[in-house]
Amino acid sequence: MKRFSTLLRVTTLATLLGTALTLATAAQQAAKVDPKIVDAYIKGTWKSPPEGWQVRIDQDETQRVCSAYRNDPPTAEFEKIRARELATVVFPADGTVLGDWKAGERVAQTGVGGQFSDAPGTVAGGNCYACHQMAKAELSYGTLGPSLLEYGKIRKFDAAESKQAYAKIFNAQSVQPCSNMPRFGYHKFLTEQQMKDVTAYLMSPDSPVNK
Numbered sequence: 001m002k003r004f005s006t007l008l009r010v011t012t013l014a015t016l017l018g019t020a021l022t023l024a025t026a027a028q029q030a031a032k033v034d035p036k037i038v039d040a041y042i043k044g045t046w047k048s049p050p051e052g053w054q055v056r057i058d059q060d061e062t063q064r065v066c067s068a069y070r071n072d073p074p075t076a077e078f079e080k081i082r083a084r085e086l087a088t089v090v091f092p093a094d095g096t097v098l099g100d101w102k103a104g105e106r107v108a109q110t111g112v113g114g115q116f117s118d119a120p121g122t123v124a125g126g127n128c129y130a131c132h133q134m135a136k137a138e139l140s141y142g143t144l145g146p147s148l149l150e151y152g153k154i155r156k157f158d159a160a161e162s163k164q165a166y167a168k169i170f171n172a173q174s175v176q177p178c179s180n181m182p183r184f185g186y187h188k189f190l191t192e193q194q195m196k197d198v199t200a201y202l203m204s205p206d207s208p209v210n211k
């Protein structure tokens with residue numbers, strides 16, 4: 001009986017060791033997944049994507065660097081990204097970054113556009129409320145980004161701050177490399193007028209954001 005239970009213990013130990021080894025091997029394999037397999041999997045996820053959709057999942061240089069450093073690049077890379085992204089920002093030719101805050105409110109509230117299910121010609125929105133609190137009266141908002149309540153008021157409706165807000169909306173990574181915020185102008189997702197309008201929504205003294 002004693003021999004039997006010793007045998008049992010040895011067997012249990014062997015099983016445990018075996019499991020630990022299997023887990024270690026699995027972890028090693030997981031770390032070594034071929035990116036081509038991941039790409040093929042992602043590409044196979046959509047059944048009937050529209051024409052030209054593949055470019056939307058191809059990473060640009062900035063996204064590649066951010067992925068490589070898990071969104072936490074060392075200072076030198078961080079500065080390189082910021083300079084590169086800042087160089088893409090195009091300010092409005094007429095010299096004013098402030099449009100109509102009322103139109104900007106609609107841009108901030110609208111989440112359609114860019115989805116495979118959108119009807120052709122759908123005007124895209126900025127979906128800012130998905131990530132930010134903005135006006136006090138709006139009860140539904142996401143919290144991935146910071147609250148933008150009283151954004152202009154806090155910045156004393158300063159002209160340089162308005163320009164900075166426009167640049168942020170045009171290309172969030174020109175301010176904060178590896179940001180989770182979409183690059184609305186860089187990707188031509190919003191028009192110049194829409195970006196001006198949403199800048200006014202943030203920076204105008206009349207906007208509900210600043211009330």
Ligand code: HEC
Pocket residue numbers: 107108126127128129130131132144145146148165168169172175176179180181182184198202
């Ligand atoms: C997918 C989420 C997401 C969406 C959508 C989004 N943002 Fe952001 N935003 C963020 C995050 C995260 C930050 C903080 C990191 C950073 O500064 O990039 C941020 C930061 C900002 C800042 C800087 C805040 C500061 O402290 O100075 C502004 C301004 C801003 N967003 C405006 C907007 C506007 C306007 C829109 C819509 C056109 C928008 N965001 C849409 C995620 C988002």
